[in-house]
Amino acid sequence: MAEKSAPNAFLRGGSRTLLPDEERLHYLPNLDVDRVKVLCGNxxxxxxxxxxxxLIDDRELKVFVWARRTFLAE
Structure with missing residues (x-):
């Protein structure tokens, strides 16, 4: 994995069915954001x-905590 795309954020909480553990490590180009939105199915x-x-795999990650779920319009 290229250093510029190495995970720097960890997404905590919410559904493990929709967002499995292995998808909770994310790279964010700007960590100075208030919210992160991740598409999970619908x-x-x-x-x-x-x-x-x-600290995960000797890398310090900023923690983002689950707040809510919204559904896509049909």
Whole structure:
């Protein structure tokens, strides 16, 4: 994995069915955002920035906590 796309964010909470553990590590080009929205099938999982960080595979990641789910319009 190229360094510029190495994970720098961890998405905590929400459905493990829609967003499995292996998809919770993300690269965000700008960590100074309040929210992250991830498409999961027919819905979006929304995560909000926290002041926490976590250490995964010797890499410090900013933690975003699940806030809500919205569905795509038909």
């Amino acid at each position: 819905c979006y999982e929304h995560f909000e920035a926290s002041s926490e960080t976590t």
